[in-house]
Amino acid sequence: MQRMGSMTKYLAFLSGVLFSLMIIFFIYSYILKSQLLEQGENILADLVNTTEQGYSVLASLNNKGFSNCSNENLLAMRKSQFESNDIKDIGFLNNDLLTCTTGIGLLAKPIKETSPNLILDGHKFWFNHKLITFDRTLQGIVIRKDNYNIVASFQGILYEHRKFNEYELLAVKGDEITHLFGKPDLYQQKAKMGKPYFSTGLLSHSLELCGPKGIICVVIQQKNFSEFQVGPVLLILMFISLVSGVATLHAYQWMYSYIYSTKRRIKLGLSFKGIKPHYQPIIELKTGKVMGCELLARFEDHIGPLYPDQFISVVSELDMSWLMTEHLILQAIDDFKEIKVIDKPFYLSINVFPKDINNGNILKGVELLKNITPNLQICFEVTEDEELHYSKVGDTLEKLSKSHIKISIDDFGTGYSNLSQLKLLDIDTLKVDKSFIDEVETGSIRSTLIPNIVSIAEKLEATIIAEGIENRLQVDELLKMDIELGQGWYYAKALPLNEFKEYLLSNSDYKFTDSIGS
Known part of the structure; x- marks a missing residue:
């Protein structure tokens, strides 16, 4: 913020x-x-x-x-x-x-x-x-x-009203004005019969008032705060102003914090579709060709962008995870509706929150995807940063399995999953977390665990995708470990749709029937 x-x-x-x-x-x-x-x-x-x-x-x-x-x-x-x-x-x-x-x-x-x-x-x-x-x-x-x-006598009439510094009494007959008593030239002919006229200034206030028949008019003028002692008034004004200034500053800071708070920005972003899909290519490491992509959420509003680690957890905290996921699914379906099939459908991986599997919201996604084009192979990617209640979601998992939607475990090895639980999910893909890929070319201790993950994938009959690939040496080492797919900045970062289409057309056999990139 x-x-x-x-x-x-x-x-x-x-x-x-x-x-x-x-x-x-x-x-x-x-x-x-x-x-x-x-x-x-x-x-x-x-x-x-x-x-x-x-x-x-x-x-x-x-x-x-x-x-x-x-x-x-x-x-x-x-x-x-x-x-x-x-x-x-x-x-x-x-x-x-x-x-x-x-x-x-x-x-x-x-x-x-x-x-x-x-x-x-x-x-x-x-x-x-x-x-x-x-x-x-x-x-x-x-x-x-x-x-x-x-x-x-005027002196007798006005004696009780001498608290005012300046006043004038006049007789008015048509256009003829006669000064009767007091300080002359105060009368500005603003008052109407029976209706007072006030003049307000920073230094003084004045009143013009004429009698019911408009014959006698009185003007009273008083310097502001002249009825008070100057010293105490200034001290009181300074104190009130200081307190008000401090209070306003705190109120403004609170409003500023609220307006620029991540929660408020996320709520507005979800309401006005400020969260947009970007697509990171998934590459066949041997050929360098694109075989699919992962949908990644990106956020930007009039204040500026928020990184995923700044807003994803907030979306979950606000219990708006499915609202965001549903919006991204609908947008992705529209983005790839014109893609042409080659020898196999285009692989599209969409991240879902474990809580949306636990509470059954994921089945709404199954409903959204039941009539999509066969050109796409959808995969729901479950992040391991939140525990999945395997024992309570049996029916949900079974319906997912029967829907021909693949299931992938993201950031595998860093979260809650174990082999016995993964067997219940009918896993199609394990994504090896970037922390295992870093320094794989130097044989770091953590990277030596990758063969174990490969072994787990073989037992699950699941494909492995390596995440966070940053250089060619990492690609070579992963190929030696029989890992065939990967993604990372070495190939491309997550791209908006138009840029991703250009990359896809240049690095795969896929085509689009729409005007963009055709």
Whole structure:
């Protein structure tokens, strides 16, 4: 399995850090937007309450029927102002002339009323109006009804909302926008009547919200995380980011290991036929001619190839051995369906797992092969790396024997077989393992055992095939031991179909009726 590079690990860690920061920012943004919306709605609600309170005060005073700035009138005006938190001044008008206010009393010179900014619900509104009271300038909203007006101060309305760094209150009438209070130029005209507009940035968030009738709008802007102390916030963010980065790295390593694991690759390979047959020629040692071949499984996917010793055991472990064998049998039948018979059928050896004989799956292979062309002689090659339960597979072995499918023992001498057990199998071929062939030309101790294997083969009336032949000297020594067949890299490695056909046509009398090599 491939290993993650240091750059990949670094990117995985960095991705975890960035992802955690994004999640934190998303959660913070969601909470902050909720807070901004709540504050904006509260400000507008306060303005509505102040306006309704002003309406009530104006109605109450007008109902008293005063016609001039009498002491009784001023007393009633001052009492109404005292009872209201948001009304900062009340004035009395006679013929559109302001004659007295609660702040100054009777004016020495009446003040002519100007044109209002807005008339709503029978009330006149002046925005950003300034009133001189005791030599101090009072700025606010003036509302008039009949003989009275009131002044509502922004300072009183917005006092509870000063936790925000920046805000702006505006009056909007068509295209005319009047700044009322706060920091100017925050309003971007994005909000629609009754629908808030949020602006989200890395440095700050802002809200634009207009009242139900779209006349008064509020903009609130807050710098991100300004409500927290910088030091603790940075420490918390660093800790969370570090933990998230490490967790992401471990998760990525686990996913990487899973994706590149041999088991997963094998499962996908068997599902999508990623295991392909290759064919290694079996040679008549005296003539050098091909008389058959062994089917060998090869695996390669988009990640790369796996060697047989990497995936064969995994296939068995996954209990997918017969699935692979069946796929290879069907592919081999198709590959050699056009081969022509000469004096004898072409010998095709197919490896099977002992477990598929033990559990009876091998009989499915008999069924697959019952109608194949007589041009082929099929041999099931049983590897000795897994024990065969001879005493329990009698019926299976008998059916194999009657099916005209030959049986070969692969890597003979290295596994579990003994002579008495082999007699039960009706063995046709013994394949001498490469470990016996190595250094046969030098007379190594292990190679001296080959005559014993030849003797066993004679008792079983079985043919011997020598595996792993790598040079001419080995061929000569094997011929001296009366071994007639062999295979190995000296002749050819396992080849894909097209290359094998070319080799077969050049080194045998076999032909194909299909277009390839005809």
